[in-house]
Amino acid sequence: METRELRYFVAVAEELHFGRAAQRLGMAQPPLSRAIQQLERRLGATLLDRTSRTVALTEAGSVLLTEGRAALDAVDAAERRTRRAALSPTGSPGLVLVTKANASSELLAELLAAYAAAPAAVPVDVILCGPGEQARLLREGRADVALLHRPFDSVAGFHTEELRTEGQVVILPAGHPLTARTDVRMAEISTLPGLPLPRWPAPDGSYPPGPGPQVRDHAQLLQLVALGRACAVSPESCRAQLHGDLAAVPVVDAPQVTTVIAWPPHSRSRAVADLVRTATQLQ
Structure with missing residues (x-):
């Protein structure tokens, strides 16, 4: 298979519409359709079930979508790493x-x-x-x-290797009544009056619904906690970054966090x- 064919197929498989896929690829629809048909003949497998109204992935098409994305990621990554090496004075990025x-x-x-x-x-x-x-x-x-x-x-x-596993703590404004406790539970945190949990952005940049403040980074979150506008549940190692206006209490039923190198x-x-x-x- 050629990289070009994989890009064509992935576009169609993600859009499930030849017209939108062709527009996304900046090409006409007929050559895109011919390219997918040629790919199916070469593989000896039907990748897409087509009707006059719908396009759906077959089981073989689902496999190729997963594998094709990984292959294209690897190709793009190789290009970026090669460019980094070329820009390095030593030839090593x-x-x-x-x-x-x-x-x-x-x-x-x-x-x-x-x-x-x-x-x-x-x-x-x-x-x-x-x-x-x-x-x-x-x-x-x-x-x-x-x-x-x-x-x-x-x-x-x-590929990954596990490095460290730790519990989680709830970060609260210093002096909050819960800071006198030795531990708390998630049910207590989710109902804290005036201290809602934050809302982090999704990959598309949108925020989930809820009462908590929208946050973009950890520094912003800690500032909101110090102001009494939110609380946060974080790995225990975050204690080292807390200032005097913040306190942390272990959350006994929060899932453990494992740091891995990938x-x-x-x-x-x-x-x-x-x-x-x-x-x-x-x-």
Whole structure:
């Protein structure tokens, strides 16, 4: 299969409409239809069930959509990494690590220090992003490795190694009555008067409905908590970032958070392997 054919098929499979797919691809509909038919003949499989009104994926088409997306991501990532290497004075782009801003800060500092001391270490650039953006940057080839946090971040399609598991705490304004407690439960947090949980943006930029304030990053969230406008449930390691106007109380029934280091399965970088090995050796 050619990359061009995969892009054509993925567009049709996502739109489930040849006209919209052709418009998205910037081409006429007849050659797009012929290209899909040629692909089906070559594979010996029907990828799309077509009627005069609808287009639907067959089981084989669903498989190719999943595999095609992964293949196209790998091609795009290879192009971006090649361009990075070409722009580097040494011909080596180093490594790009992406992580959510204000997450796993101590672990990240330990990892960077330990890796920098390794004999074959290369420069590491760190991208701090918003919630849920790490996986996209990794798939697009804009990053080589990522720190992800289960169960909040999807690790589907990546190779991973677990680094650390921890409980969660609720962050409250200092002096709030609950800060005198040794622990709380999620049911108590969800009904706190005047301190709603925040609303984070979805991948398309929209916010879910609810009474909580819309937030874009962790720093903004902590400021809202300090002002008495919200509360937040975060991994226990966030305690190190709290100032005197904030307090944290363990949440006994919140799911545990596991920090993993993730990288694309098609990566053959020795530097990535060395960084992952360093991460797994941290105590």
